[in-house]
Amino acid sequence: MTEPRTVWWEDGRVRMIDQTRLPAVEVILQFGTVDEVAEAIESMRVRGAPAIGVTAALGLALAAQAAASKPAAAFRAHLAAAAERLRRTRPTAVNLFWSIDRLLLLAEAEPDPARAAARLIAEAQAMVEEDVQINRAMGRHGAALLPERGGVLTHCNTGSLATVGYGTALGVVRAAVASGKTLHVYVDETRPRLQGMKLTAWELLRDGIPATVITDNMAGWVMRQGRVQAVIVGADRIAANGDTANKIGTYSVAVLARAHQIPFYVAAPLSTIDYSLADGDSIPIEERAAEEITHVGGQQLAPEGVTVYNPAFDVTPASLITAIITERGVAQPPSPASLARLIND
Amino acid sequence: MTEPRTVWWEDGRVRMIDQTRLPAVEVILQFGTVDEVAEAIESMRVRGAPAIGVTAALGLALAAQAAASKPAAAFRAHLAAAAERLRRTRPTAVNLFWSIDRLLLLAEAEPDPARAAARLIAEAQAMVEEDVQINRAMGRHGAALLPERGGVLTHCNTGSLATVGYGTALGVVRAAVASGKTLHVYVDETRPRLQGMKLTAWELLRDGIPATVITDNMAGWVMRQGRVQAVIVGADRIAANGDTANKIGTYSVAVLARAHQIPFYVAAPLSTIDYSLADGDSIPIEERAAEEITHVGGQQLAPEGVTVYNPAFDVTPASLITAIITERGVAQPPSPASLARLIND
Numbered sequence: 001m002t003e004p005r006t007v008w009w010e011d012g013r014v015r016m017i018d019q020t021r022l023p024a025v026e027v028i029l030q031f032g033t034v035d036e037v038a039e040a041i042e043s044m045r046v047r048g049a050p051a052i053g054v055t056a057a058l059g060l061a062l063a064a065q066a067a068a069s070k071p072a073a074a075f076r077a078h079l080a081a082a083a084e085r086l087r088r089t090r091p092t093a094v095n096l097f098w099s100i101d102r103l104l105l106l107a108e109a110e111p112d113p114a115r116a117a118a119r120l121i122a123e124a125q126a127m128v129e130e131d132v133q134i135n136r137a138m139g140r141h142g143a144a145l146l147p148e149r150g151g152v153l154t155h156c157n158t159g160s161l162a163t164v165g166y167g168t169a170l171g172v173v174r175a176a177v178a179s180g181k182t183l184h185v186y187v188d189e190t191r192p193r194l195q196g197m198k199l200t201a202w203e204l205l206r207d208g209i210p211a212t213v214i215t216d217n218m219a220g221w222v223m224r225q226g227r228v229q230a231v232i233v234g235a236d237r238i239a240a241n242g243d244t245a246n247k248i249g250t251y252s253v254a255v256l257a258r259a260h261q262i263p264f265y266v267a268a269p270l271s272t273i274d275y276s277l278a279d280g281d282s283i284p285i286e287e288r289a290a291e292e293i294t295h296v297g298g299q300q301l302a303p304e305g306v307t308v309y310n311p312a313f314d315v316t317p318a319s320l321i322t323a324i325i326t327e328r329g330v331a332q333p334p335s336p337a338s339l340a341r342l343i344n345d
Numbered sequence: 346m347t348e349p350r351t352v353w354w355e356d357g358r359v360r361m362i363d364q365t366r367l368p369a370v371e372v373i374l375q376f377g378t379v380d381e382v383a384e385a386i387e388s389m390r391v392r393g394a395p396a397i398g399v400t401a402a403l404g405l406a407l408a409a410q411a412a413a414s415k416p417a418a419a420f421r422a423h424l425a426a427a428a429e430r431l432r433r434t435r436p437t438a439v440n441l442f443w444s445i446d447r448l449l450l451l452a453e454a455e456p457d458p459a460r461a462a463a464r465l466i467a468e469a470q471a472m473v474e475e476d477v478q479i480n481r482a483m484g485r486h487g488a489a490l491l492p493e494r495g496g497v498l499t500h501c502n503t504g505s506l507a508t509v510g511y512g513t514a515l516g517v518v519r520a521a522v523a524s525g526k527t528l529h530v531y532v533d534e535t536r537p538r539l540q541g542m543k544l545t546a547w548e549l550l551r552d553g554i555p556a557t558v559i560t561d562n563m564a565g566w567v568m569r570q571g572r573v574q575a576v577i578v579g580a581d582r583i584a585a586n587g588d589t590a591n592k593i594g595t596y597s598v599a600v601l602a603r604a605h606q607i608p609f610y611v612a613a614p615l616s617t618i619d620y621s622l623a624d625g626d627s628i629p630i631e632e633r634a635a636e637e638i639t640h641v642g643g644q645q646l647a648p649e650g651v652t653v654y655n656p657a658f659d660v661t662p663a664s665l666i667t668a669i670i671t672e673r674g675v676a677q678p679p680s681p682a683s684l685a686r687l688i689n690d
Contacts, residue, residue: 217594249562
């Protein structure tokens with residue numbers, strides 16, 4: 001391993017950095033069962049659509065490993081139950097379902113449980129490395145879209161920690177900086193869980209890329225002041241027409257960018273595109289616990305008995321998106337045709 | 346006193362509820378010196394433009410009381426120093442300067458220190474009661490603008506706690522509900538200090554007005570879902586053309602409201618209008634400490650060494666404001682002419 005990974009396979013176990021403890025401490029977790037992995041996804045110890053996808057694959061590999069010596073029927077039942085458990089963790093990021101289906105398809109092609117388990121473990125490990133390669137390709141395609149110099153606003157965390165390494169939208173920023181561009185990143189803190197302030201700012205500090213953290217409600221004002229020349233975000237699920245589900249607040253940023261005539265880019269691997277959905281209306285939106293909003297750092301800040309609305313994602317219509325950047329190229333503007341071309345070429 | 350007040354004069358002292366302790370505990374503070382009052386304004390134990398204005402008047406009354414037995418020249422010097430101390434507390438809310446000037450003018454008209462002190466104390470106390478009357482008048486004028494039923498989005502706290510009592514924008518909501526309208530309030534939590542979640546939600550719970558707290562970055566999404574029929578906010582300073590400085594994030598909400606064709610109202614007393622400024626460009630914008638963003642509830646959440654931008658206010662151009670509601674009537678649309686009419690009629 002040449003650079004740090006967010007999640008990986010080691011000695012028959014799944015390891016990951018506990019993102020709920022960052023930036024205060026760097027804790028590496030180690031899991032031997034699919035239930036532990038599923039819990040880690042639910043509690044967002046690992047988050048970010050690509051990272052969730054790879055983690056689910058590694059979780060399923062654990063299940064295959066555990067059942068490798070069982071009879072074929074029992075092996076398959078065990079695998080199916082593990083897949084079901086993982087599918088129930090988080091509904092919006094489609095990479096989760098894509099990863100699970102990819103491994104199950106492989107298992108179906110191999111009747112022998114021990115050989116199937118070995119293949120699943122190898123495939124999940126390949127997906128770990130593949131993710132970084134995909135992100136670097138996305139970076140190459142996207143870097144050209146960012147300005148030579150100026151401010152780039154990001155939302156949530158789309159860096160190494162949202163993936164296995166390098167990042168999607170933040171990977172594009174990294175690639176642009178590596179190519180010599182002079183960028184200053186405005187980091188939306190991204191309530192309620194503050195992944196921007198806790199994770200993105202941490203990554204950018206380590207990389208030495210100039211960055212300023214703002215509260216989410218400052219995005220419009222920094223745009224109005226002329227500080228932002230481009231917005232780039234990740235995605236949790238993209239419909240066939242380009243409508244994009246991403247971390248709550250993305251839609252507001254897209255509307256603000258349009259009002260200030262600032263280009264708005266989405267960077268995501270092809271595994272994030274759900275070609276089965278014509279548009280974003282039918283993307284399921286996860287609602288999470290009220291405590292994510294009412295409590296910060298374990299401390300209750302809201303008055304007792306208050307009502308809270310906590311959708312984890314929103315949907316930005318394709319019409320507000322300048323381009324979608326993938327590892328196979330750029331769909332600009334995003335449309336059913338431009339997005340279909342990426343997988344058909 | 347028939348209803349709770351945010352700040353008042355009692356037994357020769359200034360009393361106020363400590364808003365930095367809400368909603369966890371209700372602590373009443375008691376101050377005998379202008380320095381203590383100035384510190385309370387700076388540390389936002391009392392906040393909200395109208396409340397700051399009245400508090401500054403009460404602080405100046407304390408100074409007058411303390412110097413009442415001094416010779417005239419010493420009395421005036423003491424008063425001038427106290428005014429200077431208060432003026433340095435917070436630069437954006439113009440009500441602060443308006444209140445101080447109002448009392449100083451009164452002091453100039455009365456050569457005898459003891460009599461001048463008595464007049465200042467009486468005037469400051471009158472301003473306490475006047476503030477509530479102004480807010481009730483604003484409520485009467487504004488209530489008609491809100492829909493018969495529907496969602497109303499608010500930002501920051503503009504209720505009893507932002508004033509002496511009843512509130513500006515929240516006062517309009519209260520008046521509309523009292524007149525029989527069926528409203529549901531969407532409360533922006535309002536980072537960094539969370540006055541929406543901590544104070545507005547607390548007030549609405551006590552009043553039994555249905556309310557839902559959202560993070561600031563959800564405002565666009567709840568608008569897109571059709572949940573919001575009107576936005577109403579307060580103001581810290583309004584230029585002669587209607588450009589409005591208010592809590593950071595207000596500008597983003599105004600842009601989002603316009604994009605969704607939702608009316609955007611500002612409710613503020615005439616003392617918030619700075620007729621000396623042609624437009625909002627020259628309104629001074631206070632920047633506050635980075636810790637307001639990086640720390641929540643005393644706990645550091647951001648990585649060490651991160652750069653933060655923390656403007657406490659932004660400016661919404663008059664072109665995005667449907668109407669400005671005052672105690673003397675409504676400027677709709679806001680313009681130099683419609684705003685001038687309010688004081689000239």
